[in-house]
Amino acid sequence: MATAKMHVKKNDMVVITTGKDSGKSGKVQRVFPEKGRLIIEGLNMVKRHTRPRPGQSEGGIVEKEAAIQAANVMLVCPACSKPTRTGKRFLDDGSKVRFCKKCNEIVDK
Template sequence: MATNKMHVRKNDMVMITTGKDRGKTGKVQRVFPEKGRLIVENLNVVKRHTRPRAGQGEGGIVEKEAAIQAANVMLVCPGCAKPSRTGKRLLDDGSKARFCKKCNEIVDK
C-alpha cells in the first residue's frame, strides 16, 4: 500500500480552518498519512468514558485529542506568521523543501 503525501509534518504549527476550533492554532503531535488525518495538540478535544480495568485503575471521563482531517488545517508559516499554502522546491544541493506561497520563504529548516 502506497503512503499518501501530507502537506504538514510532525511539530509543524497549523491553523484549523473548519469546525468548532476554527481559527485556533496548535502544534501537530502525530500524523496518519494512510488515513489523511492528524492530531493537533490541545485542539479537537473529545470526552471518552472509560470503564475501570485491572491494569488502568479507576474509570471515568477522560479528555483526549481526536484526529482531524489534514484538508481542514493550514500550515502557519514561521517567516510571515500567517496560515498559507505551501509548495515544493528543489534546492541547490539537490534536496527538496517546502516553501510558503505568501512570503516565498523556505519552511523546512
C-alpha cells in the same frame, strides 16, 4: 491503499480552517498519512468513557484530542506568521523542501 501526501509534519504550527475549532492554532502532535489525518495539541477535544482495568487508571470520562482531516488545517509560516499554502522546491544539493506561497521563504529548517 496508497499513502497520502501530507502538507504538514510533526511539530508544525497549524491553524484549523473549518469545524468547531476553526480559527484556533496549535502544534501537530501526530500525523497519520495513510488516513490523511493528524492530531493537534489541545484542540478537537472529545470525551471518551473508559472502563476501569486492573493495573491501569480508574475508569471515568477522559477528555483527549481526536484526529482531524489534514485538508481542514493550514500551515502557519514561521517567517511571515500567516496561514499559508505550501509548495515543494528542489534545492541545489538535490534536497526537497517546502516553501511558503505568500512570502516565498523555506518552511523546513
